[in-house]
Amino acid sequence: MTMINEPAHTLPVLGEYDVAVAGGGPAGFAAAISAAREGAKTVIIEQTGMIGGIATAGLMSHWAGSAASSVLQELYKRSTVPDIVEKFPWQGTINPEKLKFVMFEMLHEANVHVLLYTFVSGAVKEGTTLKGLIIENKSGRQAVLAKTVIDATGDGDAAARAGAEFVKGREGDGKMQPVTIMFKVAGVDYSRAVFPGGFEANLDVPKGKIQDLSRQALPFPAGHTLLYPSSLPGIVTVNMTNFIGIDGTNADDLAKAEYECRKQMDPIVKFLRDTVPGFEQCFIISTASLLGVRETRHFVGEYTLNEDDILASRVFDDWVVLRAKFNFDIHNIDGPGLDKNGAQKHFPNVDGYSIPYRSLLPKTVDGLILAGRCISGTHKAHSNYRVMPICAAMGEAAGIAASIAAKEKIAPRKVGVKKIQDVLIARGVKP
């Protein structure tokens, strides 16, 4: 690759904050709210035009799994009020249009400085300590300084720019889970519709078994049927585009995945019309504006959460997330369906597990806390904690930790974990 030298230049400092949160998905949103409610001067920096990440721009169907989090409970109450209830299934169903506003409103109420359409492109460092972020937006290139940075970009862009050590994907070969563009169809007859919500749901439809039929009819690597009811009449969320061999931190790969997933949409709609009861008249009404990337960087933290911790429902002394519950949701890395190491329906552990503060702390960079799907964990553990409620619970804890670090003028690594736990308990999290 040809290289050029970018001349050194002086940047304006947009502001000096106690806490700067990179990324406004479920983890970043909860982190910013949480820090601000503890009195920290907080900024959140998001590349899209909305808060919510995969939950909103990713057009997500529902909050899957659960974890103990007061911010999440409040968000559920405020955002999942039934709309025009046809078959309103449960509180976790997302109306992304409502969620976009409620998340923004909650940040506004908490006095968080919200920067949208703003990309975190670099790190301000002194020695091994992160002191702030370089950001780019319509206003130009600027710096934001902060006592603590929380990286909630999903991919860990801020941590990577700061030089924190990471691995990508699966141990051994670095392969990452497939990507998906979610979309919604309207015109579904709910009185006859079926909703296969997992790969192991090989439901009977008039022409045969639904997952077998999808494998035969859809263009590889698409080939499974995942359909989720919404809170709006006749509208269903479709999680069926599927593309493999993509690195979500590579710009060319992102464009390739967008193209390939969009190419699959018409064949998927044809399949739904031909095969699935109630979907005969369905048509696309919206597609996600943010590609659904399931897995990229796993940072090397002070503790790497693993699948045994999850299966044993281990409660760490330095827990900051409690009662995290989900299954090992590893999509097939080489095609459609579930990976042989994944377990959805028959997942053995239903007790819930904890996540230690150490898994949020990168080993080699100070002044930085990780939250969301980029924390320190194995490929298999990640497939479990990557769901949005668990990511939001991590964000809540990260925000509390960062606010304590600011108040006590100490590094996040030095924050007494008991203090984080005390705030969580005061907010209603029961140990």
Ligand SMILES: Cc1cc2nc3c(=O)[nH]c(=O)nc-3n(C[C@H](O)[C@H](O)[C@H](O)COP(=O)(O)OP(=O)(O)OC[C@H]3O[C@@H](n4cnc5c(N)ncnc54)[C@H](O)[C@@H]3O)c2cc1C
């Ligand atoms: C297709 C798909 C289906 C899924 N289904 C479900 C489901 O049904 N239920 C469920 O609970 N979970 C589901 N998940 C998992 C879940 O959505 C994600 O793992 C979760 O959203 C991760 O939360 P996060 O906050 O870490 O990251 P994200 O939600 O990815 O949010 C990261 C945010 O950071 C922003 N960002 C990224 N880089 C930068 C940068 N450099 N500068 C500024 N901003 C940046 C992004 O725009 C985004 O808003 C699904 C995931 C995918 C991809």
